[in-house]
Amino acid sequence: MSEINWKIFDTVANLMILAEQIAIIVANSHCQPPISIIPTQNTIENNADHCTHIIQTALSSYNQQQELINDICLFSMTYAQIAERDYRLFFKHFRNERIFNGVNVINHTRIPHPLTNARSVSILIVGGGISGMVTALSFARAGIPVRLFEKKTEFGEIGAGMQLAPNCSRILDRLDVLKQVQANAFFPKQIVWMDALTGQRLTCIDLGAKFIETFGYPYIVVHRADLFNAIYQACLANSMITMETDRTVTSVDERPKSIMVECADGMRYDCNMVIAADGLWSSLRKFVCDDGAPISAGYVTYRGTIDIKQVSKEAGLENVQFWIGPDIHLVQYPIRRGESYNQAAIFKSKKIPDDTDEWGTKEELNQRFSIGCKHVKNALKSIQTNFRLPVYDRNPLSKWSRGRLVLLGDAAHPMLQYAGQGAAQALEDADVLVTAYKKYGPLKIDSVFREYEQKRIPHSSKVVQFARDIGTFAHCDGVAKIVRDKILKEHDIYDYEFLKWIYEDHQKDRK
Ligand SMILES: Cc1cc2nc3c(=O)[nH]c(=O)nc-3n(C[C@H](O)[C@H](O)[C@H](O)COP(=O)(O)OP(=O)(O)OC[C@H]3O[C@@H](n4cnc5c(N)ncnc54)[C@H](O)[C@@H]3O)c2cc1C
Structure with missing residues (x-):
């Protein structure tokens, strides 16, 4: 110098x-x-x-x-x-x-x-939510080792109840965790659609013997944490799975024969395949398609569980109840073997959720539901209001992969919760991805992804739209409401045709 x-x-x-x-x-x-x-x-x-x-x-x-x-x-x-x-x-x-x-x-x-x-990893799963965990278990059950990174310091799910349709139970069964999930579940007799304003029963879907015979599995409702724990414990017990918390993946970099993943702590992993199961706010999705933030139509959820003893018998403790009204709905069902009661109140806020405190306020919640019948108003008294959740989805993508990176679960297809299918679709993703991987092997990742995308994108996109349609159907008013109520009242409670495309087994031909 x-x-x-x-x-x-x-x-x-x-x-x-x-x-x-x-x-x-x-x-x-x-x-x-x-x-x-x-x-x-x-x-x-x-x-x-x-x-x-x-x-x-x-x-x-x-x-x-x-x-x-x-x-x-x-x-x-x-x-x-x-x-x-x-x-x-x-x-x-x-x-x-x-x-x-x-x-x-x-x-x-x-x-x-x-x-x-840089450490060498064959299959890396980013995200330890339900999707990531179930993907890890699916690979492990097929004898394929995987590594999973979760950014939180501990694994676990909070939140309230979830409805698990037969397509979800089918895959849990394949993974040998259904019994554990069912041990803490509640088995409702019907899904009942009620008019939130008049208190009138509109229709129901009977979940009895004919339903189980049609789809091979019952419709169950669980606490989210119970579902997660059953899968997590199975992962813990499986030596094919390495799980690490406090590992935030910050970037991926495609190379000729691998994909380099970098974490916030500077550690780097040279991988053959990376599965982004990092949820609704996925930071890896942009490496496949940068389509901006999730979409909100302004709906907000307040939800929580209460002790079953606090619930009046009139609430109908045997069923999933879906109270619908203009721009509002209320969902109620028992969980945890019938010992707790799950409630979620959803309404359209005047303001799209942003980083202020002005959207979906408690005052707005009460004001929106003030049009409800006695039952709905009573239910609202015990709704937990310390936490509100914006309702989001995204428009479907035409591609879920780029190079050796692939999206799965909410990272790929976040959907409105109204169809009770978000987690179920993630489980189907995992099932199809592992089947394709077993078929083509680690040297043909492009073929694995092609088959996965061909099987999963069209179907899950339809489910995204179905969830939106349920929202429109449930929240309508005026003439549309009159027509809707007529359709619902005429519905045969044992007619499951309209559900077959979602609940049936799409992997019957799997090897
Ligand atoms: C109110 C509500 C009700 C619902 N009801 C139902 C229902 O009844 N039935 C049903 O099937 N589905 C339901 N769903 C949908 C279901 O909850 C979701 O589809 C599912 O939980 C998505 O799981 P996931 O693992 O894809 O995402 P997440 O649960 O969001 O998990 C993503 C994980 O990735 C981690 N992560 C994020 N970024 C990184 C990073 N860079 N590095 C490492 N880790 C990272 C996060 O910490 C998180 O643990 C509901 C959803 C909501 C909101």
């Missing part, structure tokens, strides 16, 4: 010399073991502030600054390559810097771990 005259930083060529020096220092200080290039005696680090000042004064134009950054990138990349570093990630970090801040930028740029430190 001693031969460099700081006063002559008036050309890019001169600055390139500086860039080279910086690159050597950066590469050296982050390389394990150090590379063989001999470092300069007087490091720039000792003169960081001075260098920054000189460079900023000399290169006052933004274009010149950008040019310099690019040059530094080029040099750094060369050295990083020598050091067997992941030069593409390294390069990206520099490219992302908008404003040149001289040496400080480089000193403060987080350098990825050297490539030699």
Whole structure:
């Protein structure tokens, strides 16, 4: 460094010399073991502030600054390559810097771990919710080892009740966890549709012997945590599954023969296949398709469970009850072997959920449901109001994969909760993905994904639309409501034709 005259930083060529020096220092200080290039005696680090000042004064134009950054990138990349570093990630970090801040930028740029430190993983699942967990179990049951990363510090589900339709139970059965789930479930006799305003019974779906005979499995309702725990315990007991908490995946980088995953703690994993099961707010979805944020039509949910003793007998303790009215509905059913009672009140807020506190307020909840019948108003008194949940979905995608990355569960097809199918569809995703993987193997990931997408995208997209239609049907008013009520009242309670496309087994031909 001693031969460099700081006063002559008036050309890019001169600055390139500086860039080279910086690159050597950066590469050296982050390389394990150090590379063989001999470092300069007087490091720039000792003169960081001075260098920054000189460079900023000399290169006052933004274009010149950008040019310099690019040059530094080029040099750094060369050295990083020598050091067997992941030069593409390294390069990206520099490219992302908008404003040149001289040496400080480089000193403060987080350098990825050297490539030699990246661990090799065959199948990585990102997200330890119901989808990720069930995918892990599906692979493991097929004798295929997987690794799962969850960003939270502990595994677990909170929340309230869930309805598990026969298509969900079928897959839980294949995974050998249905008995555990059923042990804590409640078996309703009917799904009853009620008019939330008049209190009149509109129709029901009978869930008795004929239903079970038609679909092979009963319709059950559970606490979300009980479903999760049954799957989680099975995963824990399976040596094919490695699960890690406190691991937030921040980026994926496609390579010729693998996909590199980077976590927030800087750890990197060189994978053959990555399954993004990271939920509604998936951060990996954008690597497949950047379609923005989930969609809200303004509906908000308040939900929770209460002790069954607090519930009046009139509530109909044997059934799932679906109270419907203009822009509102209330869902009620017992869970946990009938010891708790689940309630969810949904209504359309005047304001689309945003980062203010003004949407879906408690006042609005009470005001919206004030049009309800006596039963609905009574139920509202025991609805928990400490937590509100916006209702979201997304428009279906035509592709769920890119390279070696594939979406699954809510990350792929978040849907309105009205059809009680979100988790069920995720279970079907896992089932189909594993079947395709077994068929084509790890060397034909593109064929695995093609079959998975062909089987799952059209079907789940229909379910997304079905859930929207239920919302429109349930929340209508005026003439539409009159027509709807007539249709419902004429419905044969043992007619399951309209449900067959969802509840039937789509993998009958599986090998
Ligand atoms: C009110 C309501 C009622 C519902 N009722 C039903 C029902 O009756 N029946 C039904 O089948 N479905 C129902 N659903 C849908 C169902 O709950 C969801 O479809 C399902 O839980 C989605 O699971 P998931 O694992 O895909 O997503 P999530 O549960 O969101 O899990 C994603 C996980 O990924 C983790 N994660 C996120 N980003 C990262 C990252 N970068 N790195 C590592 N980990 C990450 C998260 O911490 C989380 O644990 C309902 C949904 C709602 C909201």
